[in-house]
Amino acid sequence: MQSARFQRLFPGLSADALRQLVDSEARQRRGGTVAEFGFGVIDARGDRHELRAWTFHNQHYLLTLAMEEERTADRRIAITSSRA
Numbered sequence: 001m002q003s004a005r006f007q008r009l010f011p012g013l014s015a016d017a018l019r020q021l022v023d024s025e026a027r028q029r030r031g032g033t034v035a036e037f038g039f040g041v042i043d044a045r046g047d048r049h050e051l052r053a054w055t056f057h058n059q060h061y062l063l064t065l066a067m068e069e070e071r072t073a074d075r076r077i078a079i080t081s082s083r084a
Contacts, residue, residue, distance in 0.1 A: 010041050
């Protein structure tokens, strides 16, 4: 299911890219947790967010839940040019 709010916050991350990420991390099992992984995304303002995701299988569907572990916007480094 796609989220309009998520699309506004993270316009550079498509549903297909997320699906490919989940597919690459998931391991075949009969049920329960089939994946646990972390990934980073850049929001609409250019801030990086580190997320942790869990994918579960109930023998019919995959469900992936993700939560933010860390927002690294406060650690932004500015590099200025020394050329005059």
